[in-house]
Amino acid sequence: MYALADCNNFYANCERIFEPSLTRRPIIVLSNNDGCVVARSQEAKLLGIQMGQPVFQCRDVIKANNIVVRSSNYALYEDMSRRVINSILHYVPDVEIYSIDEVFCDLNPMAGRDLDQLCRTIRKSVLQWTGVPISVGIGPTKTLAKLANRIAKKGSFVDSTYSFPNKDEDRKSVLSSCPVDEVWGIGSRWSKRLNGIGIRTALELSLARPEDIRRHLNATAMQTAIELSGIACQGIEDGGIQRKTLVRSCSFGKVVDQWWDMSQAIASHAVRAAEKLRGEGGAAGRISVFIQTNRFREDLRQHNASASARLLPSTSVTPVIVEEALRLGRQLWKPNYAYKKSGVMLSEMTFGQVQGSLFSDRNSEQDVRLMQVMDQINMKMGSGTLYPAAQGVDRSSWSMRRSHCSPRYTTRWEELPRTV
C-alpha cells in the first residue's frame, strides 16, 4: 500500500502562514518575472483564475475581487517543504519526495495497522507543526494513491484522507466516475488518443489490453493502465536516485540586445547551476547554453539556439563552468535581436569520485578549496556575497521582476516575522 501526501494550494498557504490576515482571502502566486499564475488559493480558483494564465489577462478579475498577488518566494516554499517532509518522516521512514509539495509513502512495512488512522494522524501533525494543510490518498499502487488523493481533495472526508476502496464494485464505481485525463500520467494528448479508441474513463483504461495501450501510446502509459487495475509497477524511489540534468534559466525583465547584459545573465545561470551541483556532490561532463528571443512577438525576428560542449574532466568548479558557458554563449549570440531568455544546462553527471584528466592544466585541489571557501562564505553571509565579476554588479537591465515578494521569513534573520 502507498500513500500520497499532497499539500493543499501549497504556495498560497505558505504565504498565509506568516500573514494570517490573508486567511480566506483569494491569493495568487506568480511565476518568475511576475508573468503567469502558478498557484491559487481555493478562493482564487473559485473566481475562475486558471493555472498558468498570464497575469495581464486577469488584471480585471484581480482588481475587481481585491485578489492578493505575490511573486514566488522559493526560499520560503522550499524551507516549508522541508518542514512538511520532516514531519511526515516522523511517522513513515520510507518516502519518495516527488515534488516540492508531494510525498509518496511506502505503507507496506505498516501492514496490519489501521492505515487510514495513521494517515489522519500524519495530516493532523503536519498541520499542527508546520501550519500547512495536506490531503492524503491511500491505494495499492502509486497511480491509485494519486487518484485517491485527488478524491480526498475534492470531497469532504475526515482529515482530508481518502482510501481507495477494496471491494470490487466500489472500486469499479470510483474508477468509472474518473475521466481518463484525470489519471496521473495521462495528459491531454493521450486522453484524446484514448478517447479515439473508445476509452473515456479510468475504469475503461484499467480493463484495456496492456499491449493495445502500448501500441497506441507507449510503455509508460501501459504501466499506468496496469497500475489502475491494482498491480503495482513502480515502488518508492528512495533518495539514492541521482539527477541527470540540472538547468538554470530565466527570462529577462527587459529586452536584452547587448552582449554585455546577456553575458552577465549566462554567467549568473552558470554560477547558480554549479553551486547547486556542488551542493549535491556531483560533477558535470557536459554543459549546454541556450538563448531565445520572445516567441510571442511574431512581429520580431526570432533566434533560438543552443550549443553544448564536453567538460573534461567533469567538474562543478564555478570558474571553469562560467568560462565555458560564456564561450558557448558568445558563439550563439547574434547582434540586432531582442533576446528574452537564456539558460545553462549541466548533464552527464557523475557523483562521488570523478575521473581525473592527464592533460588538464588546472590545479584541482586548489579549485576544490576555493569552491569550499566561496560556498562557506555565501552560506554564512547570504548567497551572492561572493560572486564572479562576470555576473556584473548592476543587473537591473536583465534581471527578473519580482514586485510582490513576501519576506524570507524562515531563512533570513533580518526578515523574521515580528509580533507586536
Added chain:
DNA sequence: TCTGGGGTCCTAGGACCC
C-alpha cells in the same frame, strides 16, 4: 506592455559497426 522554470521517460531514425 505583459506570456515560468525544472524535471523524467520513451521512441524513431540516422550513423555507424561487422
Added chain:
DNA sequence: TCTGGGGTCCTAGGACCC
C-alpha cells in the same frame, strides 16, 4: 528482375509531471 542480417549508440522530438 534481382541488392542481407544483426547489432549499438546517439539525438531530436514528443509526451508526461509539478
